[in-house]
Amino acid sequence: MTTPEEEPVTEAELHAWLDGELPDDRRDAVRRYLDDHPEVAHRFASYRAQRTMTARAFAPLIDRPLPDRLKPPFSRRHRALPWLALAASLLAFVAGGAAGWLAHGWSAPGAPSSRAFVAEAVAAHRVFAAEVRHPVEVGADQEEHLVTWLGKRLGKPLRAPRLAGRGYELVGGRLLSDTDGPAAQLMYQDATGRRITLYARPTRDPADTSFRFAHDGNVQAFYWRDNGLAWALTGELDRVTLSGIAEDVYRALNS
Amino acid sequence: MPAADDIDDRAIAAHVPRLRRYAAALVGNLADADDLVQDCVEKALANRHALRDPSRLGGWLLSILHNLHVSGIRWRRRRGHETPVEDFADDVALSTPPADRGAVRDFVRAFGQLSEEHRRILLLTGVEGLSYREVAEVLEVPIGTVMSRLARARERLRALLEGGEERPLRRIK
Structure with a gap:
Protein backbone atom coordinates (compact mmCIF):
# COMPACT_ATOMS: atom_id res chain seq x y z
CA MET A 1 0.00 0.00 0.00
CA THR A 2 1.25 3.49 -0.76
CA THR A 3 0.88 6.48 1.53
CA PRO A 4 -0.47 9.77 0.10
CA GLU A 5 3.10 11.08 -0.10
CA GLU A 6 4.14 8.28 -2.44
CA GLU A 7 1.33 8.40 -5.02
CA PRO A 8 2.52 9.54 -8.49
CA VAL A 9 1.83 13.23 -9.18
CA THR A 10 -0.87 13.90 -11.80
CA GLU A 11 -1.32 16.83 -14.16
CA ALA A 12 -4.55 17.72 -12.34
CA GLU A 13 -2.66 17.92 -9.05
CA LEU A 14 -0.12 20.28 -10.54
CA HIS A 15 -2.93 22.63 -11.59
CA ALA A 16 -4.53 22.27 -8.16
CA TRP A 17 -1.18 23.22 -6.65
CA LEU A 18 -1.05 26.31 -8.86
CA ASP A 19 -4.59 27.28 -7.83
CA GLY A 20 -4.04 26.70 -4.12
CA GLU A 21 -6.41 23.73 -4.06
CA LEU A 22 -3.94 20.94 -3.43
CA PRO A 23 -4.38 19.02 -0.14
CA ASP A 24 -1.54 19.72 2.30
CA ASP A 25 -0.33 16.13 2.35
CA ARG A 26 0.50 16.28 -1.37
CA ARG A 27 2.52 19.50 -1.41
CA ASP A 28 5.88 17.89 -0.75
CA ALA A 29 5.29 15.30 -3.46
CA VAL A 30 4.47 18.06 -5.97
CA ARG A 31 7.52 20.07 -4.98
CA ARG A 32 9.79 17.07 -5.37
CA TYR A 33 8.22 16.24 -8.71
CA LEU A 34 8.80 19.77 -10.02
CA ASP A 35 12.40 19.72 -8.81
CA ASP A 36 12.94 16.51 -10.74
CA HIS A 37 11.17 17.71 -13.90
CA PRO A 38 12.43 21.18 -14.81
CA GLU A 39 10.53 21.23 -18.13
CA VAL A 40 7.25 20.69 -16.25
CA ALA A 41 8.26 23.31 -13.70
CA HIS A 42 8.92 25.70 -16.57
CA ARG A 43 5.52 24.99 -18.12
CA PHE A 44 3.76 25.65 -14.82
CA ALA A 45 5.72 28.86 -14.36
CA SER A 46 4.19 29.94 -17.70
CA TYR A 47 0.73 29.00 -16.46
CA ARG A 48 1.28 31.00 -13.30
CA ALA A 49 2.37 34.04 -15.29
CA GLN A 50 -0.74 33.57 -17.46
CA ARG A 51 -2.97 33.53 -14.42
CA THR A 52 -1.39 36.72 -13.07
CA MET A 53 -1.74 38.38 -16.45
CA THR A 54 -5.41 37.41 -16.77
CA ALA A 55 -6.15 39.22 -13.53
CA ARG A 56 -3.94 42.21 -14.36
CA ALA A 57 -5.50 42.69 -17.79
CA PHE A 58 -9.17 42.22 -16.95
CA ALA A 59 -9.53 43.22 -13.29
CA PRO A 60 -9.64 47.00 -14.05
CA LEU A 61 -12.75 46.45 -16.22
CA ILE A 62 -14.69 46.55 -12.97
CA ASP A 63 -14.05 50.32 -12.77
CA ARG A 64 -15.76 51.16 -16.05
CA PRO A 65 -18.81 53.37 -15.62
CA LEU A 66 -22.07 51.48 -15.93
CA PRO A 67 -24.76 52.52 -18.40
CA ASP A 68 -28.02 53.57 -16.74
CA ARG A 69 -29.75 50.38 -17.81
CA LEU A 70 -27.41 48.41 -15.55
CA LYS A 71 -28.19 50.57 -12.51
CA PRO A 72 -31.18 50.22 -10.20
CA PRO A 73 -34.09 50.54 -10.48
CA PHE A 74 -33.86 47.74 -13.02
CA SER A 75 -36.55 47.37 -15.62
CA ARG A 76 -38.60 44.20 -15.40
CA ARG A 77 -39.56 43.62 -18.97
CA HIS A 78 -40.45 40.01 -18.37
CA ARG A 79 -43.10 40.84 -15.82
CA ALA A 80 -44.23 44.44 -15.97
CA LEU A 81 -47.01 45.77 -18.16
CA PRO A 82 -45.60 47.64 -21.15
CA TRP A 83 -46.76 51.06 -19.96
CA LEU A 84 -45.24 50.44 -16.54
CA ALA A 85 -41.93 49.54 -18.11
CA LEU A 86 -42.11 52.68 -20.23
CA ALA A 87 -42.92 54.82 -17.20
CA ALA A 88 -40.02 53.24 -15.31
CA SER A 89 -37.59 53.92 -18.12
CA LEU A 90 -38.74 57.53 -18.43
CA LEU A 91 -38.29 57.95 -14.71
CA ALA A 92 -34.80 56.48 -14.90
CA PHE A 93 -34.00 58.82 -17.77
CA VAL A 94 -35.16 61.89 -15.88
CA ALA A 95 -33.38 60.83 -12.69
CA GLY A 96 -30.22 60.12 -14.66
CA GLY A 97 -30.32 63.54 -16.25
CA ALA A 98 -30.84 65.33 -12.96
CA ALA A 99 -28.14 63.40 -11.14
CA GLY A 100 -25.77 64.55 -13.85
CA TRP A 101 -22.11 63.88 -13.70
CA LEU A 102 -21.87 61.87 -10.53
CA ALA A 103 -24.40 59.33 -11.72
CA HIS A 104 -21.99 58.48 -14.51
CA GLY A 105 -19.09 57.98 -12.16
CA TRP A 106 -17.40 54.84 -11.01
CA SER A 107 -19.36 52.16 -9.33
CA ALA A 108 -16.15 50.61 -8.07
CA PRO A 109 -15.48 50.40 -4.36
CA GLY A 110 -12.81 52.74 -3.03
CA ALA A 111 -13.15 55.25 -5.82
CA PRO A 112 -15.19 58.15 -4.37
CA SER A 113 -12.22 60.50 -4.14
CA SER A 114 -11.24 59.98 -7.79
CA ARG A 115 -14.88 60.35 -8.80
CA ALA A 116 -15.07 63.72 -7.05
CA PHE A 117 -11.74 64.67 -8.56
CA VAL A 118 -12.70 64.02 -12.16
CA ALA A 119 -16.02 65.81 -11.61
CA GLU A 120 -14.08 68.92 -10.51
CA ALA A 121 -11.76 68.67 -13.50
CA VAL A 122 -14.66 68.36 -15.93
CA ALA A 123 -16.57 71.22 -14.30
CA ALA A 124 -13.50 73.46 -14.63
CA HIS A 125 -13.09 72.40 -18.24
CA ARG A 126 -16.68 73.30 -19.05
CA VAL A 127 -16.36 76.74 -17.49
CA PHE A 128 -13.02 77.84 -18.92
CA ALA A 129 -12.73 76.04 -22.26
CA ALA A 130 -15.78 78.03 -23.40
CA GLU A 131 -14.35 81.36 -22.20
CA VAL A 132 -13.56 83.64 -25.12
CA ARG A 133 -11.85 86.71 -23.67
CA HIS A 134 -10.17 85.36 -20.53
CA PRO A 135 -9.62 81.62 -20.92
CA VAL A 136 -6.45 81.77 -18.79
CA GLU A 137 -4.98 83.90 -16.01
CA VAL A 138 -1.40 83.70 -17.21
CA GLY A 139 -0.65 83.22 -20.89
CA ALA A 140 1.81 80.89 -22.59
CA ASP A 141 4.08 83.89 -23.28
CA GLN A 142 4.90 83.77 -19.55
CA GLU A 143 5.15 80.00 -19.31
CA GLU A 144 8.15 80.03 -16.99
CA HIS A 145 6.34 82.23 -14.50
CA LEU A 146 3.11 80.27 -14.93
CA VAL A 147 4.53 76.84 -14.02
CA THR A 148 6.68 78.20 -11.18
CA TRP A 149 3.72 79.99 -9.66
CA LEU A 150 1.29 77.07 -10.02
CA GLY A 151 3.92 74.61 -8.80
CA LYS A 152 4.50 76.71 -5.71
CA ARG A 153 0.78 76.85 -4.92
CA LEU A 154 0.33 73.09 -5.41
CA GLY A 155 3.47 72.33 -3.44
CA LYS A 156 4.79 70.16 -6.28
CA PRO A 157 7.00 71.11 -9.21
CA LEU A 158 4.86 71.48 -12.31
CA ARG A 159 5.62 71.37 -16.02
CA ALA A 160 3.55 72.11 -19.08
CA PRO A 161 3.91 69.10 -21.42
CA ARG A 162 4.59 69.85 -25.09
CA LEU A 163 1.67 68.64 -27.17
CA ALA A 164 2.60 70.24 -30.49
CA GLY A 165 3.07 66.75 -31.94
CA ARG A 166 -0.67 66.31 -31.47
CA GLY A 167 -1.42 69.75 -32.88
CA TYR A 168 -2.07 71.40 -29.51
CA GLU A 169 -0.26 74.52 -28.27
CA LEU A 170 -0.27 75.82 -24.71
CA VAL A 171 -2.66 78.75 -24.22
CA GLY A 172 -1.79 79.26 -20.56
CA GLY A 173 -3.16 78.31 -17.18
CA ARG A 174 -4.90 79.37 -14.03
CA LEU A 175 -5.07 78.65 -10.33
CA LEU A 176 -8.36 77.20 -9.13
CA SER A 177 -9.75 76.12 -5.82
CA ASP A 178 -11.61 72.88 -5.47
CA THR A 179 -12.99 71.16 -2.37
CA ASP A 180 -9.54 69.88 -1.40
CA GLY A 181 -7.62 73.13 -1.85
CA PRO A 182 -5.60 74.58 -4.71
CA ALA A 183 -5.72 73.08 -8.18
CA ALA A 184 -4.12 74.07 -11.47
CA GLN A 185 -5.56 74.07 -14.94
CA LEU A 186 -3.44 74.23 -18.09
CA MET A 187 -5.23 74.90 -21.34
CA TYR A 188 -4.19 73.86 -24.86
CA GLN A 189 -5.71 74.73 -28.17
CA ASP A 190 -5.40 73.36 -31.70
CA ALA A 191 -5.39 75.25 -35.00
CA THR A 192 -9.19 75.08 -35.19
CA GLY A 193 -9.62 76.57 -31.72
CA ARG A 194 -10.56 73.28 -30.08
CA ARG A 195 -9.46 73.23 -26.45
CA ILE A 196 -8.35 70.55 -24.05
CA THR A 197 -7.44 71.09 -20.41
CA LEU A 198 -5.01 69.40 -18.07
CA TYR A 199 -6.05 69.63 -14.45
CA ALA A 200 -3.84 68.79 -11.47
CA ARG A 201 -4.13 68.92 -7.73
CA PRO A 202 -2.10 67.43 -4.88
CA THR A 203 -3.25 64.06 -3.57
CA ARG A 204 -2.29 61.89 -0.65
CA ASP A 205 -3.67 58.79 -2.36
CA PRO A 206 -1.03 56.36 -3.62
CA ALA A 207 0.08 56.62 -7.25
CA ASP A 208 -2.13 54.78 -9.72
CA THR A 209 -0.84 55.28 -13.23
CA SER A 210 -3.59 53.20 -14.82
CA PHE A 211 -5.65 55.58 -16.92
CA ARG A 212 -9.25 55.77 -15.86
CA PHE A 213 -11.86 57.02 -18.21
CA ALA A 214 -15.00 59.00 -17.54
CA HIS A 215 -17.42 60.93 -19.68
CA ASP A 216 -20.27 63.31 -19.18
CA GLY A 217 -22.23 64.09 -22.27
CA ASN A 218 -19.70 65.06 -24.94
CA VAL A 219 -16.90 65.75 -22.46
CA GLN A 220 -14.42 62.91 -22.00
CA ALA A 221 -11.68 62.63 -19.41
CA PHE A 222 -8.75 60.38 -18.66
CA TYR A 223 -7.33 60.62 -15.17
CA TRP A 224 -4.57 59.08 -13.09
CA ARG A 225 -2.34 59.74 -10.08
CA ASP A 226 1.40 60.14 -10.24
CA ASN A 227 4.16 61.81 -8.21
CA GLY A 228 1.81 63.14 -5.54
CA LEU A 229 -0.54 64.79 -8.02
CA ALA A 230 -3.88 63.69 -9.40
CA TRP A 231 -4.15 64.48 -13.12
CA ALA A 232 -7.07 64.72 -15.49
CA LEU A 233 -6.97 65.40 -19.21
CA THR A 234 -10.33 66.60 -20.44
CA GLY A 235 -11.75 67.48 -23.83
CA GLU A 236 -14.56 67.03 -26.32
CA LEU A 237 -12.56 64.48 -28.27
CA ASP A 238 -13.19 60.85 -29.01
CA ARG A 239 -11.79 58.38 -26.53
CA VAL A 240 -8.98 57.07 -28.72
CA THR A 241 -7.64 60.51 -29.71
CA LEU A 242 -7.81 61.74 -26.13
CA SER A 243 -6.08 58.60 -24.84
CA GLY A 244 -3.21 59.17 -27.29
CA ILE A 245 -2.76 62.69 -25.94
CA ALA A 246 -3.02 61.42 -22.36
CA GLU A 247 -0.20 58.96 -23.07
CA ASP A 248 1.93 61.82 -24.41
CA VAL A 249 1.19 63.90 -21.32
CA TYR A 250 2.09 61.01 -19.05
CA ARG A 251 5.35 60.42 -20.92
CA ALA A 252 6.26 64.11 -20.93
CA LEU A 253 5.68 64.39 -17.18
CA ASN A 254 7.88 61.37 -16.57
CA SER A 255 10.71 62.15 -18.93
CA MET B 1 -34.81 31.60 6.98
CA PRO B 2 -34.33 34.81 4.99
CA ALA B 3 -37.20 35.67 2.73
CA ALA B 4 -36.73 35.61 -1.02
CA ASP B 5 -37.69 39.27 -1.00
CA ASP B 6 -34.24 39.99 0.39
CA ILE B 7 -33.07 39.71 -3.23
CA ASP B 8 -33.97 43.15 -4.46
CA ASP B 9 -32.49 45.63 -6.91
CA ARG B 10 -29.93 46.77 -4.42
CA ALA B 11 -28.62 43.28 -3.68
CA ILE B 12 -28.32 42.52 -7.37
CA ALA B 13 -26.81 45.91 -8.20
CA ALA B 14 -23.93 45.13 -5.83
CA HIS B 15 -22.95 42.26 -8.13
CA VAL B 16 -23.40 44.07 -11.44
CA PRO B 17 -19.88 45.58 -11.83
CA ARG B 18 -18.36 42.14 -11.30
CA LEU B 19 -20.80 40.41 -13.67
CA ARG B 20 -20.12 43.01 -16.29
CA ARG B 21 -16.36 42.66 -15.97
CA TYR B 22 -16.68 38.91 -16.45
CA ALA B 23 -19.08 39.33 -19.38
CA ALA B 24 -16.87 41.93 -21.11
CA ALA B 25 -13.74 39.80 -20.83
CA LEU B 26 -15.72 36.80 -22.04
CA VAL B 27 -17.40 38.34 -25.10
CA GLY B 28 -14.65 40.83 -25.89
CA ASN B 29 -16.59 44.10 -25.89
CA LEU B 30 -18.68 46.22 -23.53
CA ALA B 31 -21.79 46.66 -25.70
CA ASP B 32 -22.53 42.93 -25.89
CA ALA B 33 -21.54 42.52 -22.26
CA ASP B 34 -24.12 45.16 -21.27
CA ASP B 35 -26.86 43.28 -23.16
CA LEU B 36 -25.87 40.04 -21.53
CA VAL B 37 -25.79 41.51 -18.02
CA GLN B 38 -29.08 43.33 -18.53
CA ASP B 39 -30.76 40.08 -19.61
CA CYS B 40 -29.18 38.34 -16.64
CA VAL B 41 -30.49 40.93 -14.16
CA GLU B 42 -33.99 40.76 -15.60
CA LYS B 43 -34.04 37.00 -15.52
CA ALA B 44 -32.75 36.98 -11.95
CA LEU B 45 -35.47 39.40 -10.81
CA ALA B 46 -38.15 37.39 -12.58
CA ASN B 47 -36.92 34.16 -10.94
CA ARG B 48 -35.71 35.48 -7.62
CA HIS B 49 -37.98 33.20 -5.63
CA ALA B 50 -36.02 30.25 -6.99
CA LEU B 51 -32.97 31.31 -4.99
CA ARG B 52 -33.28 29.69 -1.55
CA ASP B 53 -30.00 30.88 -0.06
CA PRO B 54 -29.32 34.62 -0.57
CA SER B 55 -25.65 34.13 0.35
CA ARG B 56 -25.27 32.26 -2.95
CA LEU B 57 -26.52 35.23 -4.98
CA GLY B 58 -23.16 35.85 -6.71
CA GLY B 59 -22.80 32.29 -7.97
CA TRP B 60 -26.46 32.13 -8.90
CA LEU B 61 -26.16 35.28 -11.04
CA LEU B 62 -23.07 33.86 -12.75
CA SER B 63 -25.02 30.66 -13.53
CA ILE B 64 -27.84 32.66 -15.09
CA LEU B 65 -25.38 34.70 -17.12
CA HIS B 66 -23.63 31.54 -18.21
CA ASN B 67 -26.88 29.95 -19.40
CA LEU B 68 -27.87 33.09 -21.28
CA HIS B 69 -24.47 33.27 -22.91
CA VAL B 70 -24.58 29.64 -23.99
CA SER B 71 -28.06 30.00 -25.40
CA GLY B 72 -27.05 33.31 -26.98
CA ILE B 73 -30.58 34.65 -27.21
CA ARG B 74 -29.99 38.31 -27.73
CA TRP B 75 -26.44 39.51 -27.76
CA ARG B 76 -25.40 37.40 -30.74
CA ARG B 77 -28.17 38.92 -32.81
CA ARG B 78 -26.74 42.38 -32.57
CA ARG B 79 -25.67 44.02 -35.77
CA GLY B 80 -23.08 46.73 -36.15
CA HIS B 81 -21.79 46.53 -32.60
CA GLU B 82 -19.19 43.88 -33.08
CA THR B 83 -15.86 45.23 -31.96
CA PRO B 84 -12.75 43.65 -33.43
Missing part, protein backbone atom coordinates in the same frame (compact mmCIF):
# COMPACT_ATOMS: atom_id res chain seq x y z
CA VAL B 85 -10.63 42.00 -30.80
CA GLU B 86 -7.79 44.45 -31.49
CA ASP B 87 -9.97 47.36 -30.36
CA PHE B 88 -10.86 45.61 -27.15
CA ALA B 89 -7.20 44.79 -26.54
CA ASP B 90 -6.29 48.48 -26.91
CA ASP B 91 -9.20 49.48 -24.72
CA VAL B 92 -8.27 47.05 -21.96
CA ALA B 93 -4.58 47.99 -22.19
CA LEU B 94 -5.39 51.67 -21.58
CA SER B 95 -6.69 50.80 -18.12
CA THR B 96 -3.41 49.21 -17.04
CA PRO B 97 -0.14 50.90 -15.99
CA PRO B 98 1.82 52.25 -18.99
CA ALA B 99 4.68 49.80 -18.52
CA ASP B 100 2.27 46.84 -18.88
CA ARG B 101 0.33 48.07 -21.90
CA GLY B 102 2.22 46.30 -24.68
CA ALA B 103 2.15 42.98 -22.86
CA VAL B 104 -1.53 43.38 -21.94
CA ARG B 105 -2.45 44.12 -25.56
CA ASP B 106 -0.71 40.97 -26.79
CA PHE B 107 -2.24 38.95 -24.01
CA VAL B 108 -5.81 40.11 -24.66
CA ARG B 109 -5.42 39.37 -28.37
CA ALA B 110 -4.24 35.83 -27.65
CA PHE B 111 -6.97 35.39 -25.06
CA GLY B 112 -9.58 36.42 -27.62
CA GLN B 113 -8.52 33.55 -29.86
CA LEU B 114 -9.43 30.95 -27.25
CA SER B 115 -12.75 29.14 -27.42
CA GLU B 116 -15.55 30.49 -25.22
CA GLU B 117 -15.29 27.40 -23.05
CA HIS B 118 -11.62 28.06 -22.38
CA ARG B 119 -12.12 31.77 -21.78
CA ARG B 120 -14.85 31.03 -19.24
CA ILE B 121 -12.78 28.67 -17.17
CA LEU B 122 -9.72 30.96 -17.13
CA LEU B 123 -11.77 34.01 -16.15
CA LEU B 124 -13.76 32.29 -13.41
CA THR B 125 -10.60 30.95 -11.78
CA GLY B 126 -8.10 33.68 -12.66
CA VAL B 127 -10.12 36.90 -12.38
CA GLU B 128 -13.22 36.06 -10.35
CA GLY B 129 -11.20 33.87 -7.97
CA LEU B 130 -13.73 31.04 -7.82
CA SER B 131 -12.72 27.66 -6.38
CA TYR B 132 -12.98 24.56 -8.56
CA ARG B 133 -16.16 23.63 -6.71
CA GLU B 134 -17.73 27.04 -7.31
CA VAL B 135 -16.78 26.94 -10.99
CA ALA B 136 -18.36 23.47 -11.24
CA GLU B 137 -21.59 24.86 -9.77
CA VAL B 138 -21.67 27.87 -12.09
CA LEU B 139 -21.00 25.81 -15.22
CA GLU B 140 -23.04 22.84 -13.98
CA VAL B 141 -20.32 20.31 -14.78
CA PRO B 142 -18.40 17.83 -12.55
CA ILE B 143 -15.25 19.06 -10.80
CA GLY B 144 -13.16 16.65 -12.87
CA THR B 145 -14.37 18.40 -16.02
CA VAL B 146 -13.41 21.77 -14.55
CA MET B 147 -9.90 20.54 -13.89
CA SER B 148 -9.32 18.90 -17.27
CA ARG B 149 -10.81 21.88 -19.10
CA LEU B 150 -8.61 24.27 -17.14
CA ALA B 151 -5.51 22.24 -18.04
CA ARG B 152 -6.40 22.29 -21.74
CA ALA B 153 -7.21 26.01 -21.68
CA ARG B 154 -3.88 26.86 -20.07
CA GLU B 155 -1.89 24.81 -22.53
CA ARG B 156 -3.74 26.30 -25.48
CA LEU B 157 -3.17 29.84 -24.24
CA ARG B 158 0.50 29.05 -23.71
CA ALA B 159 0.76 27.89 -27.32
CA LEU B 160 -0.94 31.08 -28.52
CA LEU B 161 1.27 33.34 -26.41
CA GLU B 162 4.55 31.63 -27.07
CA GLY B 163 3.82 30.89 -30.70
CA GLY B 164 3.15 34.56 -31.49
CA GLU B 165 -0.08 35.82 -33.00
CA GLU B 166 0.54 35.26 -36.70
CA ARG B 167 -0.76 31.74 -36.89
CA PRO B 168 -3.73 31.72 -39.24
CA LEU B 169 -4.42 28.02 -38.68
CA ARG B 170 -4.77 28.51 -34.98
CA ARG B 171 -7.43 31.14 -35.37
CA ILE B 172 -9.74 28.64 -37.00
CA LYS B 173 -11.43 26.72 -34.28
